[in-house]
Amino acid sequence: MFEYNAPDNLLKDKIILVTGAGSGIGRTAALTFAKYGATVILLGRTTSKLEEVYDEIEENGWPQAAIYPMNLAGATEQDYTNLANTLDDEFGRLDGLLHNAGLLGELKAIAQYDLDKWNEVMHVNVTAPFLMSRELLPLLRKADSSSIAFTSSSVGHKGRAHWGAYSISKFATEGLMQVMADEEDGLSQVRVNTINPGGTRTSMRASAFPGEDPMSRPTPEDIMPAYLYLMGDESQSVNGQTFHAQQPGSPETHNIV
Numbered sequence: 327m328f329e330y331n332a333p334d335n336l337l338k339d340k341i342i343l344v345t346g347a348g349s350g351i352g353r354t355a356a357l358t359f360a361k362y363g364a365t366v367i368l369l370g371r372t373t374s375k376l377e378e379v380y381d382e383i384e385e386n387g388w389p390q391a392a393i394y395p396m397n398l399a400g401a402t403e404q405d406y407t408n409l410a411n412t413l414d415d416e417f418g419r420l421d422g423l424l425h426n427a428g429l430l431g432e433l434k435a436i437a438q439y440d441l442d443k444w445n446e447v448m449h450v451n452v453t454a455p456f457l458m459s460r461e462l463l464p465l466l467r468k469a470d471s472s473s474i475a476f477t478s479s480s481v482g483h484k485g486r487a488h489w490g491a492y493s494i495s496k497f498a499t500e501g502l503m504q505v506m507a508d509e510e511d512g513l514s515q516v517r518v519n520t521i522n523p524g525g526t527r528t529s530m531r532a533s534a535f536p537g538e539d540p541m542s543r544p545t546p547e548d549i550m551p552a553y554l555y556l557m558g559d560e561s562q563s564v565n566g567q568t569f570h571a572q573q574p575g576s577p578e579t580h581n582i583v
């Protein structure tokens with residue numbers, strides 16, 4: 327596991343947006359960021375799930391969260407502009423953006439892969455984070471130190487049979503991260519990295535590996551050290567790298583020239 331002992335006030339006064347904040351890893355990341363002092367913007371497609379996370383944050387007395395329902399599959403460019411304007415009016419800046427929402431799609435050979443499924447997975451996993459990053463960059467550049475973390479996967483580093491659009495979308499995620507990291511390097515204080523959670527006990531993992539004992543996988547709570555490190559100021563100078571949340575030797579280093 328990536329090791330990091332976060333101080334209790336690591337994210338005090340930070341404004342952090344988490345996509346897919348209603349369930350799985352995103353839910354735990356949102357709760358964890360709030361626990362460490364952040365005001366979290368909970369973005370996702372199922373409002374009732376976001377409300378549960380909101381309530382849990384409130385019950386614990388952590389900074390009040392905000393809910394932003396948005397279906398990344400159908401959102402238009404204007405929807406992202408509206409998101410940026412709303413956050414600008416409300417907060418005036420953004421300190422962190424965790425692109426966590428993701429779609430597994432179907433596990434099939436490319437020879438049988440359905441075009442609509444392909445388009446949906448590529449849209450939610452790649453196009454949506456691209457548009458959101460583009461529209462939120464001005465707000466991220468307004469913060470003293472800000473972090474974009476994309477969510478990658480092991481199959482985004484080594485292709486695997488039958489993982490189709492999901493695997494390919496995660497290669498693209500690594501590419502998007504590296505291009506943006508290189509562009510921001512020297513231009514702004516925005517750092518851009520990816521986190522590969524590794525096999526984690528969520529509903530996505532259960533769909534991908536129905537025969538696996540879920541208890542054999544770490545929980546989302548177990549992998550939070552890497553997420554905290556990337557959102558806190560101790561990673562301020564870390565840019566263009568891939569973190570493997572379950573590997574102690576992480577990150578992989580990419581040379582930003």
Ligand SMILES: NC(=O)c1ccc[n+]([C@@H]2O[C@H](COP(=O)([O-])OP(=O)(O)OC[C@H]3O[C@@H](n4cnc5c(N)ncnc54)[C@H](OP(=O)(O)O)[C@@H]3O)[C@@H](O)[C@H]2O)c1
Nearest residue numbers: 346349350351371372397398399427428525526528530531
């Ligand atoms: N779990 C693993 O073993 C593992 C391994 C490697 C990488 N990852 C990556 O980690 C991230 C989180 O995965 P997870 O395991 O937590 O998956 P999950 O339990 O299936 O959660 C996925 C999240 O994404 C949201 N989402 C899906 N489609 C959306 C859309 N169109 N618009 C808005 N939100 C949408 C879901 O919202 P709803 O709850 O409303 O459906 C949910 O909150 C993903 O990017 C995944 O690829 C996971």
